[in-house]
Amino acid sequence: MIWLYRVIFLPALLLMLPRFLWRMVKRGGYARDFSQRFGFFPHLPAPTTGIKRVWLQAVSVGEILAIEPLVKSLAQTPGLEVVLTTTTSTGYTLARERLAPHCRAVGIFPVDFWLCSRLAWRRIQPSVALLMEGELWPEHLHQAKKHHAPLLLINARLSDRSFRRYRKLGWAHALTFDRLTRILASTPQDAARFTEVAGASKVILTGNLKCDIEITPRLSPPELQSLRDELGFIGETATIPPSPPLILLGSSTWPGEEIALLETFEAVLAQGIDCRLLIIPRHAERRNEIVALLEKQTRLWHLRSRGQQAPRPVFIYVGDTTGELRKLTQLADLVFVGKSLPPHTEGQTPIEAAVLGKPILFGPGMSNFRDISRGLIDCGAALRVDSPATLTATALRLLSTPAERQRIAAAAVEWHKQNRGALGKMVEAIRAVVR
Numbered sequence: 471m472i473w474l475y476r477v478i479f480l481p482a483l484l485l486m487l488p489r490f491l492w493r494m495v496k497r498g499g500y501a502r503d504f505s506q507r508f509g510f511f512p513h514l515p516a517p518t519t520g521i522k523r524v525w526l527q528a529v530s531v532g533e534i535l536a537i538e539p540l541v542k543s544l545a546q547t548p549g550l551e552v553v554l555t556t557t558t559s560t561g562y563t564l565a566r567e568r569l570a571p572h573c574r575a576v577g578i579f580p581v582d583f584w585l586c587s588r589l590a591w592r593r594i595q596p597s598v599a600l601l602m603e604g605e606l607w608p609e610h611l612h613q614a615k616k617h618h619a620p621l622l623l624i625n626a627r628l629s630d631r632s633f634r635r636y637r638k639l640g641w642a643h644a645l646t647f648d649r650l651t652r653i654l655a656s657t658p659q660d661a662a663r664f665t666e667v668a669g670a671s672k673v674i675l676t677g678n679l680k681c682d683i684e685i686t687p688r689l690s691p692p693e694l695q696s697l698r699d700e701l702g703f704i705g706e707t708a709t710i711p712p713s714p715p716l717i718l719l720g721s722s723t724w725p726g727e728e729i730a731l732l733e734t735f736e737a738v739l740a741q742g743i744d745c746r747l748l749i750i751p752r753h754a755e756r757r758n759e760i761v762a763l764l765e766k767q768t769r770l771w772h773l774r775s776r777g778q779q780a781p782r783p784v785f786i787y788v789g790d791t792t793g794e795l796r797k798l799t800q801l802a803d804l805v806f807v808g809k810s811l812p813p814h815t816e817g818q819t820p821i822e823a824a825v826l827g828k829p830i831l832f833g834p835g836m837s838n839f840r841d842i843s844r845g846l847i848d849c850g851a852a853l854r855v856d857s858p859a860t861l862t863a864t865a866l867r868l869l870s871t872p873a874e875r876q877r878i879a880a881a882a883v884e885w886h887k888q889n890r891g892a893l894g895k896m897v898e899a900i901r902a903v904v905r
Contacts, residue, residue: 502559506578509589514575516595517551522904525553525596527579527610530561531793532819533602536625536680538568543897545572550904553594555579560792582607591617598904603627603656611649620651620903624896625679627656628663629816630837636667647672654899656892657841674899677892678842680821685796697801701787702772702780703746715744716869719802719828721795722752722818724809728760730858731806732767735786737862743869750789750798752808752818757790764788796822803875804868806861807832817843824851825886829868829878831855845889851882 517523524544528537534556544550551574556562562578570576575594580586587609599614599621601607606623614621628636636646647653647668655661656678664673689697698714705715718738720731728749735747751760757773764771764786771786774794780787789798799805805823809816810833817836820843824830830852836843846852853868855861868875 502562503578506590507581507586509580509586509593511555511577511580511590511593512575513593514553514595517597520549522550522597523553523574523595524550524598524600524900524904525555525594526600527555527557527605528561528565528602529556529579529605530558531564534561534564534569535796536683537602539682539684539893540624540679540896541569541572543893544900547897547901550901553577553596564793582609584609587613598622598900600624600900604629604632606646608646611646615649621649622652622654622900622903623650624654624676624900625656625892626653626664627660627838628667633663633667651903652899654896659841674895676895676899677889678821679892679896680819681886681889682891682893683821683825685800685822685825689797689800694801697797700779701746701748701801702770702782702784703748703787703801704783705744713744715746716803717746717748717801718865718869719799719805720747720749720808721799721802721805721823722808723749723806724752724814725756725759726813727806727808727811728763730811730861732763732786733858734862734865735769736767738866738869739785741866741870743866745869746784747786748789748798748802749786750795754790754792757788760788760790796826799823799826799828802828804829804831804865806855806865807836810835811855811858811861820846820852821886824882827879827883829853829875830882831861831864831868833857833861846882846885849881849885851878851885853878 526537528534541552541554544552552572553575554565554569554573555577556565557579565576580590591613596619599619601623603625604627611621650672653664653668653673654676655664655673658675661673661675703715703717705713718735720727731747731749738745757775769785772780772784773788773790775790799822805828807818807820807830809818812835815835816838817832819839820830820832824846830846832843832852832854834854834856847854853864855864
């Protein structure tokens with residue numbers, strides 16, 4: 471079966487290469503250690519006697535932040551050492567900055583082609599390999615089997631589309647799930663789906679690792695005020711002392727959602743509510759698209775990439791930088807989670823906002839976080855808005871009702887407390903396969 475994949479993948483790789491190279495140029499930062507993408511990982515000596523080497527792959531910034539407690543926990547476990555790889559240039563930079571001291575090595579995941587994957591496996595020499603969420607690379611799985619290394623899918627989730635595909639293509643199981651040693655499912659629904667397509671013997675329900683995150687540093691009131699001033703969010707001077715404006719945050723927004731937020735923002739201001747809009751797009755390279763929208767309206771605005779300090783008081787600030795979502799979210803009085811309004815259907819994570827105790831709004835398209843979003847709604851920690859008009863109406867109500875915002879925020883903190891615990895279960899499952 472792997473030969474069929476290789477025959478199909480090579481022509482597909484050649485067809486996708488120009489687009490891939492263009493995206494790298496557009497996003498920038500990909501030149502560093504580029505040879506590792508073809509398997510030329512730095513040579514590592516074989517693990518010393520009694521040490522098991524764990525190769526952990528996390529695609530991008532979001533996954534790097536999510537696995538930080540896992541990396542630190544594995545590094546502190548006697549008999550284990552971690553080699554961490556990532557795919558995006560921003561993820562690589564963040565991994566080196568935050569996790570290099572806890573790892574045997576930090577590098578870049580190879581293209582899933584036979585020669586590249588084989589070379590990387592020979593150079594890293596892992597005892598066990600870990601993949602995140604839905605990241606299943608057939609050549610990588612094949613090399614794990616060839617090297618007799620257990621391979622675990624951690625924080626595993628199976629989207630609606632992937633679930634339908636695997637149910638229809640039974641032959642694909644031999645290329646994917648049969649090569650996995652364990653599947654550590656993040657939700658009961660994911661566990662049930664993986665059980666159906668991969669068998670109950672492989673599946674363990676551990677919970678979502680992202681619920682175990684600790685957001686640090688937590689900014690003090692003076693630090694929050696300093697950050698507010700940096701963004702140019704200066705309040706009106708009608709009161710003494712001046713009351714700070716409320717901040718509406720668009721978190722990890724996608725195309726179309728900035729328009730909905732701008733319309734909501736104007737409606738809020740029209741009601742006499744002193745408010746500012748903070749937009750953090752999911753992809754910073756969309757900044758030109760967002761600038762085009764901002765130039766069509768009259769409010770003063772600033773891009774963080776043009777300088778962290780706004781040159782003057784502004785009404786709209788765009789956080790088009792990487793790795794600052796958690797920091798900037800701490801300023802928010804109300805958070806809208808992106809990739810959730812139509813036509814988007816998958817959603818971005820609401821977990822960081824919940825951990826920080828923020829009132830949360832998201833659209834109907836939260837399929838990648840179905841159980842999490844449902845749990846947040848059921849306990850009163852989030853509200854669903856089905857359209858831009860509903861977003862405007864709900865935001866207006868919440869921004870004019872401090873007591874309701876406080877109630878939702880308290881429910882979010884409680885939800886986080888009740889959903890922690892995945893980290894310990896994952897570490898135990900990993901240790902069990904390398905004993």
